[in-house]
Amino acid sequence: MATIEMKNIVKQYGDNAPAVRDVSLAIEDGEFVILVGPSGCGKSTLLRMIVGLEEITSGDMLIDGKRVNDEPPRDRNLAMVFQNYALYPHLNVYENIAFPLRLHKGNSNEEIDKKVRDAAETLELTEFLERKPANLSGGQRQRVAMGRAIVRDAQAFLFDEPLSNLDAKLRGQMRTEIARLQRKLGVTTVYVTHDQTEAMTLGDRVALLKKGLLQQVATPRELYENPINLFVAGFIGSPPMNMLPARPNGDQLELPFVSFTMPPEMAEVTKGHELLIGGIRPEHFADASAARAPENGVRFTAGVDVVEWLGNEQYAYIPFEAPGEVRKTLDELAQDLDGEKMQQQIVVTLEPTTRVREGGEAELVMDVDKLHLFDPETGENLMLRTRSGEGDGDGDAAARTASADGAHAAPTTDA
Numbered sequence: 531m532a533t534i535e536m537k538n539i540v541k542q543y544g545d546n547a548p549a550v551r552d553v554s555l556a557i558e559d560g561e562f563v564i565l566v567g568p569s570g571c572g573k574s575t576l577l578r579m580i581v582g583l584e585e586i587t588s589g590d591m592l593i594d595g596k597r598v599n600d601e602p603p604r605d606r607n608l609a610m611v612f613q614n615y616a617l618y619p620h621l622n623v624y625e626n627i628a629f630p631l632r633l634h635k636g637n638s639n640e641e642i643d644k645k646v647r648d649a650a651e652t653l654e655l656t657e658f659l660e661r662k663p664a665n666l667s668g669g670q671r672q673r674v675a676m677g678r679a680i681v682r683d684a685q686a687f688l689f690d691e692p693l694s695n696l697d698a699k700l701r702g703q704m705r706t707e708i709a710r711l712q713r714k715l716g717v718t719t720v721y722v723t724h725d726q727t728e729a730m731t732l733g734d735r736v737a738l739l740k741k742g743l744l745q746q747v748a749t750p751r752e753l754y755e756n757p758i759n760l761f762v763a764g765f766i767g768s769p770p771m772n773m774l775p776a777r778p779n780g781d782q783l784e785l786p787f788v789s790f791t792m793p794p795e796m797a798e799v800t801k802g803h804e805l806l807i808g809g810i811r812p813e814h815f816a817d818a819s820a821a822r823a824p825e826n827g828v829r830f831t832a833g834v835d836v837v838e839w840l841g842n843e844q845y846a847y848i849p850f851e852a853p854g855e856v857r858k859t860l861d862e863l864a865q866d867l868d869g870e871k872m873q874q875q876i877v878v879t880l881e882p883t884t885r886v887r888e889g890g891e892a893e894l895v896m897d898v899d900k901l902h903l904f905d906p907e908t909g910e911n912l913m914l915r916t917r918s919g920e921g922d923g924d925g926d927a928a929a930r931t932a933s934a935d936g937a938h939a940a941p942t943t944d945a
């Protein structure tokens with residue numbers, strides 16, 4: 531097992547804008563790190579530079595402290611676990627797992643047998659060793675692919691969107707399986723995905739990329755609760771964080787549905803701003819009469835146009851009008867997020883027992899303590915300045931790669 535350290539890694543293809551820009555990230559021994567971001571943000575390129583399949587334009591790639599920029603993939607001893615599993619259909623499970631060992635003439639049959647059987651044991655594949663891949667489930671095939679990585683005693687596992695071709699149910703199962711195996715083996719793992727759910731559920735830490743630039747590196751909880759900018763806030767979470775115009779007016783903050791007196795630290799950060807973007811997650815609203823309604827929340831009444839009842843919870847959709855200025859920022863954000871156009875509506879999570887009718891009015895409470903305020907120009911989450919004291923303080927913030935300015939309008943050279 532190994533540490534993987536990237537220092538100011540850049541990848542430039544020809545004259546194009548750099549695919550990866552100045553990425554610095556230190557992955558600890560045994561850590562499970564997710565590289566996530568919208569399609570085209572440079573995830574695969576970065577992973578391929580770690581494993582040695584892509585030349586590094588500039589910067590240093592260190593594995594266990596040793597610079598490997600010029601070492602070919604086989605000398606780095608990292609195992610790429612491919613998306614399509616790349617199993618040989620004519621070989622049974624045993625031979626598929628043994629395959630990388632057979633490539634080295636030095637391995638005796640006894641050694642190979644022991645390694646294959648040990649790996650099969652770990653992966654709970656012992657009873658399938660004679661089977662061909664065609665007669666395995668998707669989950670079992672994935673495990674065979676991992677078995678191959680295990681027998682090589684690779685220093686780290688690298689995954690590039692291994693689950694993207696599977697249906698939703700299998701994806702869920704496989705996600706759990708990979709998480710379990712990684713914990714069991716304790717192998718340093720870098721896992722690429724564009725799926726925020728995978729990122730949130732799998733990793734010890736998540737590194738979120740936008741257009742080749744690292745936005746924030748943090749635990750899933752930290753990313754969810756304290757997103758450093760509008761992009762991170764919009765990417766992480768499903769349904770996504772609600773974004774709405776927020777206009778400071780003296781000590782009041784005017785939102786589309788309600789105005790309220792800001793707590794002093796909020797009033798402080800809004801100074802000098804005419805219009806901000808408020809961000810609040812669906813679950814930070816509640817039915818005013820519900821038990822979980824926040825005590826010091828702000829109450830308001832709003833017209834609900836659609837209700838989705840899901841059994842364990844329900845979502846109420848509340849449309850609003852945003853001024854052009856905010857709309858422009860939100861449309862840009864939607865584009866960056868690779869998503870549909872941002873709807874001018876808020877989504878509110880309500881308990882399934884709450885009675886709200888489509889076309890009716892709802893009495894709601896919003897938890898003001900959970901409201902984020904973003905600078906529409908830079909995308910920076912201004913509330914983090916006031917909340918940073920709650921965490922481990924600033925040392926942590928530095929490790930998170932704070933680049934709020936880089937996040938919104940890239941300060942670097944490209945057009």
Ligand SMILES: Nc1ncnc2c1ncn2[C@@H]1O[C@H](COP(=O)(O)OP(=O)(O)O)[C@@H](O)[C@H]1O
Nearest residue numbers: 543546549567568569570571572573574575576
């Ligand atoms: N071999 C290549 N030649 C030129 N451009 C490339 C090549 N590979 C990737 N790119 C570009 O680099 C950027 C990042 O690609 P990639 O790392 O595949 O993104 P992701 O895996 O996040 O979807 C994209 O703009 C892509 O078009």
Ligand SMILES: [Mg+2]
Nearest residue numbers: 573574575690
């Ligand atoms: Mg990719």
